[in-house]
Amino acid sequence: MARFLVLGGTAWLGREVAEEAVRAGHEVTVLARGESGPPPAGVRVVRADRSSPGAYAEVDGEWDVVVDVARQPSHVRGAVAALGPRTGTWVFVSSCSVYAGHDQPGAAESAPLLPPSETDEDGFETYGERKVACEQHVLAALPDRALVARAGLIGGPGDVSDRTGYWPLRFAHPATTDGSVLVPDSTVTTQLVDSRDLAAWLVRSGAQGANGVVNASGPTLPLAEHLAAARRVAGHEGELVAVPQEWLAEHSVAPWSGERSLPMWLPVPEYAGFMARDTSAAQTLGLVTRPLEDTLEDVLEWELRQGPGRPRRAGLSPSEERELLVRARGDEDLP
Ligand SMILES: NC(=O)c1ccc[n+]([C@@H]2O[C@H](COP(=O)([O-])OP(=O)(O)OC[C@H]3O[C@@H](n4cnc5c(N)ncnc54)[C@H](OP(=O)(O)O)[C@@H]3O)[C@@H](O)[C@H]2O)c1
Incomplete structure (x- = not known):
């Protein structure tokens, strides 16, 4: 002890x-x-x-x-x-x-x-x-x-930034009646560490007297795969309407976090390495992360407990997303 x-x-x-x-x-x-x-x-x-x-x-x-x-x-x-x-x-x-x-x-x-x-x-x-x-x-x-x-990006139940819960929740509760969801068409990667895995490792490492300066994140994977995992845990089968980063910038959609954003998406090439850091030193010190789907499942459950319609710190509001989908598809009517 x-x-x-x-x-x-x-x-x-x-x-x-x-x-x-x-x-x-x-x-x-x-x-x-x-x-x-x-x-x-x-x-x-x-x-x-x-x-x-x-x-x-x-x-x-x-x-x-x-x-x-x-x-x-x-x-x-x-x-x-x-x-x-x-x-x-x-x-x-x-x-x-x-x-x-x-x-x-x-x-x-x-x-x-x-x-x-x-x-x-x-x-x-x-x-x-x-x-x-x-x-x-x-x-x-x-x-x-x-x-x-x-x-790096810390995620999981209790994420006060509202970033990691955005995608599983949006796929579970699309803003549209036809189930379509606006997503970035981007080669950027994600690199999430579950807050519970990070905490457990910090406690173990502290108790063992570990020292050093290390990047503490989970595995790197393309944002598209991260979104696919979020769809699977949410059971989403609607259409993905993928728009390039230039289109998002033209329509004043912010990257990463905050209002009118698509959370966790970042522009490339300038952020191609933000969530693709070498974490081998932390792994050598014993950092182990659970599968992404387990984190996303738990964060979705947490989001549903908070209430799917609550005001959020990050993401598009349902009405913003509906309006952007009309523009992205060149439709006359809201989906
Ligand atoms: N979210 C991410 O994706 C991410 C990514 C990379 C790194 N990080 C880092 O992860 C950490 C997150 O920490 P956290 O979730 O525990 O949240 P936090 O909001 O940083 O927590 C601040 C804590 O310090 C206490 N505190 C604040 N001001 C204080 C003061 N003047 N005197 C005494 N206590 C004070 C707060 O309690 P009271 O308000 O009650 O005093 C609270 O317990 C931060 O170091 C952040 O930089 C986050």
Whole structure:
């Protein structure tokens, strides 16, 4: 049994980590403000704001493993200063957004990074740069005792970005009466890691004292195959109306995430490597991911429990999709 401290631990991935550590029989403490949700069962809770001086005053003693999901460099700087000297292994959840370029499939961890940014402003514009700064604080404080896991697209039940649930749900509940669904005609790949597999591996690796900087994602496969898997779990037999990326751009459909987007689609060639990174180092450290269909089945079940008509953070609304289908097919009437 190890003493685990999860900085965060009340939102999505951090919560999975805390729950997994409890299941694995470890003694788990989570530190959070209490704004993102209730703590998982079976953990000790420390309420603290990492922006305040003395945030770590209540987490005394020694820690075998600290897991941190922060995006703010000052939070990481403060945490490694206060806790680093009395922690065995520091597990930092980083992101493949730290890389300067995303056009090369198969790129390893040695690929060039963005310049670090110490800003604490939350926002996607500086996300990668802030994660670079966070990584640097961790590696400077615990050079031989840190596991920096650069996650790619994290998916599964509870995906707060609404990306990984979009496709299975849309195939299960098409926006159209004839069952047709608008999809990107693209050679881009996906590389999803199930949040539960990632969490289990982070806990195992932390407890074993693993260290290094690794890309932590699942297998790479063409988006078309990912969509085929989503159709199978949803039982979709309607038509796929495939449109090229130029058409999507002309019709103001955003890639990746957010409103009026087709989630997980990214333009090529500039993003041909974004979800095609070399993950062999993580596999050597024992990262194992379940079959994609299992993730998609579970995320669909979760989506259906949330309610298929709820407002979403990512994707096309049914009315946007119907209107785009009319244009894509050159039809007069809504399908
Ligand atoms: N989604 C993806 O596809 C993806 C891809 C690559 C990497 N990642 C990384 O994966 C991780 C996701 O983590 P997550 O799902 O657990 O979500 P998160 O939203 O990053 O969770 C933040 C956690 O930190 C706590 N927190 C935030 N501000 C705090 C403060 N000032 N003081 C104390 N605690 C604070 C929150 O609890 P309170 O609000 O209650 O304080 C919450 O528990 C992140 O590191 C992200 O960068 C995500």
